Amino acid sequence: MDKVIQRFRNTFNGCIALFKKDTNFLIHLIIAFIVIIISFAIGTTQVEWLFIISAIMIVFITEAVNTSIETAVDLVTRKRHPLAKITKDVSAFAVLLASIYALIVGFIIFIPYLF
Ligand SMILES: Nc1ncnc2c1ncn2[C@@H]1O[C@H](COP(=O)(O)OP(=O)(O)OP(=O)(O)O)[C@@H](O)[C@H]1O
Numbered sequence: 001m002d003k004v005i006q007r008f009r010n011t012f013n014g015c016i017a018l019f020k021k022d023t024n025f026l027i028h029l030i031i032a033f034i035v036i037i038i039s040f041a042i043g044t045t046q047v048e049w050l051f052i053i054s055a056i057m058i059v060f061i062t063e064a065v066n067t068s069i070e071t072a073v074d075l076v077t078r079k080r081h082p083l084a085k086i087t088k089d090v091s092a093f094a095v096l097l098a099s100i101y102a103l104i105v106g107f108i109i110f111i112p113y114l115f
Pocket residue numbers: 021022024070077078079080081082084085088089092
């Protein structure tokens with residue numbers, strides 16, 4: 001049981017570290033909060049909710065993994081290195097892909113409600 005509690009504690013520490021290191025995460029969180037409020041207001045369907053929640057979670061997850069990878073690279077080297085650059089750039093690209101997916105989902109779901 002102690003081990004389970006310790007694991008939760010470590011995970012919680014990871015969450016705090018993520019907020020401290022990555023200011024983008026807070027921005028994503030605020031945007032997600034606004035999207036959820038709008039979704040409640042317009043009464044999106046169950047399937048639309050599934051897409052909205054999955055889009056939000058994919059952005060959160062990639063942003064967290066991106067921060068973790070950036071931190072690991074910084075741990076390995078602070079010097080400029082082409083491999084460090086590729087690692088960070090590819091990891092940032094994953095966040096961009098997730099954000100594009102979220103935008104597409106948002107457009108497909110919310111645009112019809114506007115008209
Ligand atoms: N050690 C390095 N060697 C080579 N290029 C690097 C290195 N560290 C960072 N870079 C380049 O600088 C860019 C910015 O890196 P940085 O670590 O500042 O992340 P960041 O994009 O500012 O992350 P965030 O804004 O999420 O904190 C990277 O995407 C990469 O192209």
